[in-house]
Amino acid sequence: MSTTTKTSWLNSYSTTLGNDEVFNPNNEVKGYWKKLFSGFDKLGENGLSGRQKDIDWLLLENGVTYNVYNDPQGMHRPWNLNVVPLIMHQNEWQNVEAGLKQRAELLNLVLKDVYSERRLIKDGIIPHEVIYGHRGFLRQCSGIEYTTEKLLSIYAADLARGTDGRLWVVNDRTEAPSGMGYALENRSTTSRTLPEMYSKMNVSRLSVFFRDFHQMLIDSSPIKRDNPNIVILTPGSHNETYFEHAFMASFLGYPLVQGNDLVVRDGFLWMKSLQGLKRIDVVLRRVDDAFSDPLELREDSHLGVAGLLDVVRRKNVSVINPVGSGVIENPGLIPFMPAIARYFLNEELILPQIASWWCGQEKEKNYVLNNLSNLVIKRIDRTNRESIYFGKFLSLAELDSLKEKIKERPYRFVAQEQINFSTAPNLLGSTLTPRNVVTRAFSIASGNHYSVMPGGLVRVAPDSKTVRVSNQRGGTSKDFWVVENQPVKEDKNRNWEQKSSIAISGLDDLPSLTAENLFWAGRYVGRTLVNARFIRTVMRQLAMAQNMDTKPDSVKLQVLLKAVTHLTGTYPGFSEKAKEGKPAMENPYEEMLSVIRDKDRVGSLAHTIGMFSNSYYSIRNLWSSDMWRVFENIQKLWQNFQDEENPSILKILKVLNQLITRLIAFMGLIEESIMVQQGLLLYFIGLQLEQSMLAITKCRSLLAVKYDTQVEYDLLEYLLTSHESLNIYRYSYRSHIQLEHVLDLVILDVEYARSLTFMIKRLQKDIARLPHSRKDQQLTNYQKYVFSAFSKLRLSESSKLCLTKTKNDVVREDLDTLLEELSDLLYKTSQSLTGTYFNHTDRQTQMFTQSFPI
Incomplete structure (x- = not known):
């Protein structure tokens, strides 16, 4: 593919896939992409690469992470955002927006029907196995009446441009859709890094959508009042999108809670705070359905709240999205969506879907079995994330094994057409390279209709050969610009209107787990600082003994070494009770190195720093940006030190000096980030x-x-x-x-x-x-x-x-x-x-x- 444009970046950009966001069906460059590339030309190669480095630096400085399980790079992987945004014109987006609103309304009606009258099943619109065979169907949620106008409050759709040039719906996300916070962070970072292009391209702003989101949570309260008590329920800091949970809690100003922070009493949901119990009206849920209530659902769950469903039945709390909504996050419904649209709305689907065949029907099952090598096979639920099979990559033995699984329980499987979705330019080094992209678009209930984010979260394949686009598999992201013809007015007042004054939050707004983490944060930072200072003093004496080429057998050095063991609790260490093997006193450097660097040894400096890091990461929604920067500097310093083999005493002393300085800076910033009655009091108590x-x-x-x-x-x-x-x-x-x-x-x-x-x-x-x-x-x-x-x-x-x-x-x-x-x-x-x-x-x-x- 080529073009006659004189834009240098465009001259160097080409794709052989025939379906790229930059070009229209006639292989001409779309006007708004020309405008973007023209801006890139002014920056030049070094300028654009420099802006990418600015983005990487900003994300690292702000601690934007995505947790990747079993990742050799470490769990908290830095979030990757490419400098080149994905662009779509408002004229095209209007149709997408209408399709998203229609689909959100349809799935809202499906969700209501599934847990109430089940007319779709009775009238033969969808087979009962599609619902009852889905692990997300929770019979405990049947018959529950809700106080919100829309049962499905948040809906997300994964979109990709198909071979016909239109955006197709690939997946529906309804259980606890993630990505909204990352999309907002992407916009914040890109607009700061490309301010001249962001303003000249007339990019639609996200502020109205998030104002509506905030209002949706307020309106969801069972008791209609201006300032209901709202919390965000997170599984904890090890969840893959924990950054987003903390970010949204900080952005919206709501407490971030875990299951143990909440308790059911007398038919109401309460948050445990230092002041006592505080009644909760709305829960923005980021915990999976089955784990939400260990009393009625998964008993082994430590993430939910025992009795939560009973409070929902009593209409004393609203859970967003409601427990049980995962059942419509169901590719088995896709083949039946056109019929559902006609049944409920007497309309045709506005947004096309990826061609899908549910194997619970004989004709469709036979087609799938006969064409398995050309299809993508999924379970109708996402409980097992790895159960997606790309037929063309399977061996004959694997294809036969998959056929047997489908024949055994055909209703559990759906097949989809395997197509190459569109590509978009991605800056790699100093080259623009096409990569497959998938966009997650978000809709929220707003009164009796839905409001759609003008943009979304764009995920990019890590290389040209990758079929699945996933952050867990190393994908990157882009900002999504919906551009308009007219200049977009800046919001003069970004503060959301409140109908009444709000009292400053205090200890009664502090969840008990957050309070405990603040207490232990104070203890661990105090322990790290005191131990680091004392170990530094001892290492100086060891260095002097080493320089004088004498054995460290002086009485004063022995006293210091024993004090290290008592202070850190790394027994037997230098204490006289060491009997097995050579006493540590005979090789003090080796023992001191263990006390400093062995992260698996309880009481060591490395172990204490690990506990310090965990406690602070668990309350990162309370941090300022400066706190995160210093925290990251501490992590980098220590990780580099841990990676170094056989460090000298002088190297250890240098690292300890830097660690102590950064800890002191970090402690100073804590007092600037949190008010005393908002939790700083607990930190002070733990520290003292x-x-x-x-x-x-x-x-x-x-x-x-x-x-x-x-x-x-x-x-x-x-x-x-x-x-x-x-x-x-x-x-x-x-x-x-x-x-x-x-x-x-x-x-x-x-x-x-x-x-x-x-x-x-x-x-x-x-x-x-x-x-x-x-x-x-x-x-x-x-x-x-x-x-x-x-x-x-x-x-x-x-x-x-x-x-x-x-x-x-x-x-x-x-x-x-x-x-x-x-x-x-x-x-x-x-x-x-x-x-x-x-x-x-x-x-x-x-x-x-x-x-x-x-």
């Missing part, structure tokens, strides 16, 4: 608690035993150094380092922010702001423990803590006893807080077992 407990362990390891004067002096200096308190000690006391002064500064000082007394005082103040702390005049157990710890510190005197019982004793018993008691009190505080606010053990089970095949 962890740092206090580690400070106790460190002081007890280094100070409880009396050593020779020089050794003790060095240990005091190491303590101050690892505590980042050496300079302030010198400024405050202007003398040689003395134990009494160190105890005053590090343990007993009421004003010094790093002292144990100050941190426990801060902890005492923060936990007093928790809901249960304010209910009555009596102290909670956790308040009592912290109050007791603070009192013990205030009653202590450094001069007495320095002493031993007799001159011959080596243990400072008063100091050791105080630190032991403080450690026990803080441990009890942690247990009490967890039991009071983070207890998720309440679980309801079925009286009998039901089978839900995977």
Whole structure:
């Protein structure tokens, strides 16, 4: 295919497939593509490649990811967006939009009928096996009446341009359609990267669609009020589209919850928060149907809410989309859609469909069996994602095996024509190359009709030979521009109108799992920082011993190494209880390397960083962009360090310095991202608690035993150094380092922010702001423990803590006893807080077992 245009990018772009988005049926370049390529010509090769690099950088900086299961690159794969958008003119899109509205309405009527009168089956429009043989049909949902005007609130269709030049419907998505958030992120990134072309091309804006989406959720509330309580239910941070769940929660301002955050009481759905139970009106569901209610559906599910369906029956909550909607995500319905359109609407389908044959009919089954090598075979449900067979790629033995499966249960299979969908230009390096594209378009209920996103999520095949276009299989994405003839007006006010004022969210809007993750986020970041600083101090001493070519057998170094084991909990480590094999003390570098880099060793720095990463990723909807950037820098730094073989001590020290600096920056940004009463309070409590407990362990390891004067002096200096308190000690006391002064500064000082007394005082103040702390005049157990710890510190005197019982004793018993008691009190505080606010053990089970095949 060629063209006479003078546009240089077009001169270098060609396709032999005969069906490309750039060209019309006469092999002429469409006008709006000429306009885009003209803009690319102004950028030049380096300019366009530079814009692609800008996109890659923005997505990485914003932490846009797609979770790919068992991916060797790691689970959180960066989202790939190509700089070249897919373009369609408004004149063509209007017909597509009308077809999507019609199809959404049809599937809405099918869904209503399937779970109520079932007229389609009674009147012979569709065979009963298409519905009852589909694993998505849930008899528990039969007869449920809903409060929303449209039962199907969100509908997505996968579209591709067929050989006739029209867009065809390839798949329907109704259960919990994903991609809306990615489409919005694609638009945000592309419009920032190609601002001049975005404005000149008159691209339709997405803001009206998302305003309608927001209003749809509000209107879905069973109790009609301006500001219902809405949550987004996610399976968790390991779900493939978790980024989108977090992104939409942040974009819409709704709590992101998991199943354990919600509970059914007295026929209503409630969210567990620190303040107590808060009634929920609307659930935007991203959990699969069968996993939504372990009481009535899959008992082994930990993702849903026990009793959810009963609350829906009582019309006390709206679930979007309703549980059971996966049954119409059914390619077995495609052959019957023309008849369904005539039956319900007396209309013909506006959008053509891919030719399909349901094998439950004898004639169609025989056709499929006789033409298997030319067809694509699917199950009528998507429960097993790998059960898609491309006949032309199967061996004779595989074809025979598939024939037997179809003959055994023909109603479970549907065959579709295998065709080459259209291609579109994709920038690869400095070359525009055609790649197959599939577009996911979105419709939402808006009153008594449907509203369609002007655009959608475009997925691109990773190479020219790939038949299936899928993100799980390495595909990339594009922004989808629906262009108009007239300039598009910018939204002057992007804020959605509210009919009444909204109170600032607080602890009662904080889901319990989010609160727990914030608490542990504080603990893990505190643990990572304290351990990294102390390990850095120890590694410096090992480096000095290595430089002096001496054995690390000095008393002070042995004390430091044992302190590493106590601080990290990596027993037996350097402790005296190590008996099997060579004691770690004989090869301290090897043991320290394990303590630093072994991610499978509980307590190691690598393991702690992994826990830190998991806790923060689980609450990423609360983050600012700057937080994510620093977080990603920490991940890259540590991953590069883990990949390095046999790092030197100097290399380790360099990495620890960079890690500590980035952790401090990250901690500073946390306080800018979340308000105290929106969850930052939990982070502060976790941080102060962890740092206090580690400070106790460190002081007890280094100070409880009396050593020779020089050794003790060095240990005091190491303590101050690892505590980042050496300079302030010198400024405050202007003398040689003395134990009494160190105890005053590090343990007993009421004003010094790093002292144990100050941190426990801060902890005492923060936990007093928790809901249960304010209910009555009596102290909670956790308040009592912290109050007791603070009192013990205030009653202590450094001069007495320095002493031993007799001159011959080596243990400072008063100091050791105080630190032991403080450690026990803080441990009890942690247990009490967890039991009071983070207890998720309440679980309801079925009286009998039901089978839900995977």
